[in-house]
Amino acid sequence: MISPRKAILCFLTFGMSAFASDFNPNEVLVKYKDHASRSRIKMNQLYSSVGVEDVQHYSDSMSKFELLKLKENVRVNDAIMELEKSDSVEYAQPNYTLYALPAHEVEGVSEIAFMARTPCILPGIPFPPGCEDEDGGGGGDESSNKPNRPELKPAPEDVIPPVVDPDLDKAYGLSTIHAVEAWKIHQGSKKLIVANIDTGVDYNHPDLAFNMWRNPSPSDKNDVVGFDFVHNDGLPYDDNKHGTHTAGTIGAVGGNGAGISGVSPRVSIMALKFLSGEGSGSTSDAIRAIDYAIAHGAKILSNSWGGKGGDNKALRDAIERAREKDVLFVVAAGNDAEDNDGKDPQYPAAFDNENLISVAATDKNDKLASFSNYGKKTTHLGAPGASVYSTIPGNKYAKLSGTSMACPHVAGAAALLWSKNPSWTYKKVKSVLMSTVDPISALADKTITGGRMNVEKALLSTD
Numbered sequence: 018m019i020s021p022r023k024a025i026l027c028f029l030t031f032g033m034s035a036f037a038s039d040f041n042p043n044e045v046l047v048k049y050k051d052h053a054s055r056s057r058i059k060m061n062q063l064y065s066s067v068g069v070e071d072v073q074h075y076s077d078s079m080s081k082f083e084l085l086k087l088k089e090n091v092r093v094n095d096a097i098m099e100l101e102k103s104d105s106v107e108y109a110q111p112n113y114t115l116y117a118l119p120a121h122e123v124e125g126v127s128e129i130a131f132m133a134r135t136p137c138i139l140p141g142i143p144f145p146p147g148c149e150d151e152d153g154g155g156g157g158d159e160s161s162n163k164p165n166r167p168e169l170k171p172a173p174e175d176v177i178p179p180v181v182d183p184d185l186d187k188a189y190g191l192s193t194i195h196a197v198e199a200w201k202i203h204q205g206s207k208k209l210i211v212a213n214i215d216t217g218v219d220y221n222h223p224d225l226a227f228n229m230w231r232n233p234s235p236s237d238k239n240d241v242v243g244f245d246f247v248h249n250d251g252l253p254y255d256d257n258k259h260g261t262h263t264a265g266t267i268g269a270v271g272g273n274g275a276g277i278s279g280v281s282p283r284v285s286i287m288a289l290k291f292l293s294g295e296g297s298g299s300t301s302d303a304i305r306a307i308d309y310a311i312a313h314g315a316k317i318l319s320n321s322w323g324g325k326g327g328d329n330k331a332l333r334d335a336i337e338r339a340r341e342k343d344v345l346f347v348v349a350a351g352n353d354a355e356d357n358d359g360k361d362p363q364y365p366a367a368f369d370n371e372n373l374i375s376v377a378a379t380d381k382n383d384k385l386a387s388f389s390n391y392g393k394k395t396t397h398l399g400a401p402g403a404s405v406y407s408t409i410p411g412n413k414y415a416k417l418s419g420t421s422m423a424c425p426h427v428a429g430a431a432a433l434l435w436s437k438n439p440s441w442t443y444k445k446v447k448s449v450l451m452s453t454v455d456p457i458s459a460l461a462d463k464t465i466t467g468g469r470m471n472v473e474k475a476l477l478s479t480d
Contacts, residue, residue: 040111045085053105078308113326117259117296118421166254179272188277190401195473202476205283206436211317212310215260217253217290219410224269224276230285243288246302256294265408266425280429307335319428320348321421323363340372345443347428349420350377350390357392367395378402378423384459391463399469400426430472
């Protein structure tokens with residue numbers, strides 16, 4: 018009989034290889050040139066020549082983009098070649114699939130990072146641990162494609178005077194990066210907004226609710242704490258685990274007498290869900306999330322996701338739009354145990370946008386985590402990412418591993434640093450975070466800085 022551990026390892030290996038294709042085979046994302054003529058007659062001629070079945074139009078900062086749904090017999094590459102013959106088209110590309118980044122290591126059943134909703138092998142039998150029968154998958158309503166998600170509760174009051182968070186010692190990353198010492202200098206500010214672009218957030222979690230962003234001008238979609246680009250509404254609830262976990266590392270409420278604290282005990286977390294409960298999403302929705310964050314005042318974007326496709330110009334363009342608005346883009350390096358300087362890197366981690374910080378994962382011993390990507394030219398620094406203890410949906414906590422867990426340590430540190438120095442630019446924040454790392458031998462030839470982040474040093478920096 019196969020052991021449970023071996024069965025789980027086999028399941029995880031299969032789960033990784035069973036991801037969907039790297040792009041949607043029926044969609045093309047197209048960007049039109051500035052001032053291009055897009056009359057109805059001309060566009061209908063173009064759609065007809067390409068084999069377009071339906072068109073999704075965008076507005077505001079994405080007004081030059083369209084998502085084209087192709088007829089069943091039209092191949093993506095053929096459509097792209099036809100589109101790029103048009104003098105109105107700046108570029109066309111596949112609508113690449115992007116993924117939450119699950120860990121490749123297993124340290125024990127209780128610490129397995131099930132980033133997707135895992136189906137039970139046999140209905141009614143709870144194996145592997147944490148699985149869900151298909152018909153019960155996210156609590157969905159049979160009459161609707163939208164899952165049943167809890168309504169947003171009113172924001173709780175601050176805890177005054179502060180009460181010690183009982184489980185701080187379980188979150189070893191806080192002491193590793195000297196966050197506890199940093200809090201004696203500064204504890205953050207709710208004026209600073211971090212967009213957690215992920216699988217959503219359990220916005221009612223008692224260790225997150227006070228630090229959730231509250232939109233001063235919600236739209237008719239009732240986007241009070243953020244937006245769900247999967248279901249196109251204002252309830253970005255996490256039906257996975259991944260996004261709530263990363264949110265807790267960024268900014269679980271400090272001093273409320275519950276659980277842990279995030280790196281920034283006071284912050285505003287904007288929940289932007291573009292990854293489904295299964296842990297995947299499209300480039301087009303990732304871009305919508307990035308642009309929403311920029312438009313609604315986020316200064317830091319935390320991005321624990323990625324995929325292949327170095328020619329993903331639309332994603333690079335979105336990060337560049339963030340740079341133009343003085344917004345910092347923090348991203349996980351990836352979990353392939355590979356060099357992002359090489360031929361098949363993870364994106365957006367390997368992009369060279371000036372406002373991007375790519376983060377590798379370290380463990381409790383300040384070693385490079387076995388699963389972590391790296392890159393002497395593309396990966397900026399390290400942060401704790403192995404067996405990280407943080408919030409998960411349902412008022413719970415868990416240890417998960419991955420560069421996904423390292424990325425929010427840096428996003429939280431950036432929030433702490435920037436809120437202390439609100440006149441700084443993204444360049445200054447990035448420079449100080451990089452110049453104040455603790456050098457460690459495991460990262461000497463693996464990252465640009467050769468070090469693991471130290472947020473106390475960053476706060477004390479006067480450079």
